[in-house]
Amino acid sequence: MFTDVFFQPYMQRALITAVLVALACGVIGVFIVLRGLSFMGAGMAHSAFAGAVLGILIGVNPIAMGLAFAIAMALGVGYTSRKGKIGEDASIGILFSFMMALAVFFIKLLPGYNTQAYGYLFGDVLNTSWDSAIMIALMGILVVTLTFLFFKEFQAITFDEEMAIAIGLPVTAIFYLMLSLMSVTIVASMTTVGAILVFALITAPAAAAHQLTHRIDVMFVLSVGFAELSTIGGLLTVSVFTQLPPGPIIVFYTVTIFFISMFVSPKRRRLRSIGK
Numbered sequence: 001m002f003t004d005v006f007f008q009p010y011m012q013r014a015l016i017t018a019v020l021v022a023l024a025c026g027v028i029g030v031f032i033v034l035r036g037l038s039f040m041g042a043g044m045a046h047s048a049f050a051g052a053v054l055g056i057l058i059g060v061n062p063i064a065m066g067l068a069f070a071i072a073m074a075l076g077v078g079y080t081s082r083k084g085k086i087g088e089d090a091s092i093g094i095l096f097s098f099m100m101a102l103a104v105f106f107i108k109l110l111p112g113y114n115t116q117a118y119g120y121l122f123g124d125v126l127n128t129s130w131d132s133a134i135m136i137a138l139m140g141i142l143v144v145t146l147t148f149l150f151f152k153e154f155q156a157i158t159f160d161e162e163m164a165i166a167i168g169l170p171v172t173a174i175f176y177l178m179l180s181l182m183s184v185t186i187v188a189s190m191t192t193v194g195a196i197l198v199f200a201l202i203t204a205p206a207a208a209a210h211q212l213t214h215r216i217d218v219m220f221v222l223s224v225g226f227a228e229l230s231t232i233g234g235l236l237t238v239s240v241f242t243q244l245p246p247g248p249i250i251v252f253y254t255v256t257i258f259f260i261s262m263f264v265s266p267k268r269r270r271l272r273s274i275g276k
Helices: 002-007 008-034 038-058 062-083 089-110 113-124 130-149 152-157 161-167 171-193 198-212 216-240 245-262 266-275
Strands: none
Touching: 008 038, 008 130, 008 152, 008 161, 008 171, 008 216, 038 062, 038 089, 038 113, 038 171, 038 198, 062 089, 062 113, 062 130, 062 171, 089 216, 113 171, 130 152, 130 171, 152 161, 152 171, 161 171, 171 245, 198 216, 198 245, 216 245
16 A cells, blocks of 8 residues: 555655744744745855755765754845845845856766755755654754744744834844744755745745735744645655656645645635726
8 A cells, every 4th residue: 555655764754844843934934935035045056056966075064054054045135135235136146146156166066967956956855854754843843943932033023124124123134034044944955846946935934824814923824834745745745746846746746836826815706896
């Protein structure tokens, strides 16, 4: 029976990793969507990939090195957009290109075809080790804990940054914290769906939830639910059709849920009624 596969250690590690990654993605994804930082996710993902490849090249933990690069990207975007007086999209575009160039350069320095490096690019959750699973679990718990500890502050700078400044909140520090948590989530997710697809797992569930509600608490619940449904559904599909790669299947589910949510969205129906 196909359910027997869930008693295999590799699938148990994959499920633990995927469930915790989905939880972190669903939580931080709400603020990413509401603040309009989706493109930032793409830049951080490629930065994390460059760091992971460098880690493989020099013999340092790839997840730790990927996290360092992603946080450097986040802080670099925050600094250049605020101090350099240019838009976040321009900052992301510049640093995105630089990090991608570094990733290509590091890959060329690797001897032959390195399966570990391409696992971080396309996702390889079925080959996650227990050490990596524990590290990813800790990263996911950190993201969820800090997001809820600083929930009011994140909400303030997301919906009304000028008011947040007026009441004395350290807006810049809070923004950097949000970007850092986003970096941690992306690095954790990279092992599940890969650097190419990671921002879909972070943004699509939250965007789907945003289609269905105006309440942020409901949006959190729906976003986490959609992310969990996608990852578990993806692994269930892979357990039946063993030749399918898990990363793209998980993303397929997230995007499908988004389009379904968009078509049944009460917001969309309300706009149609206004148009009539």
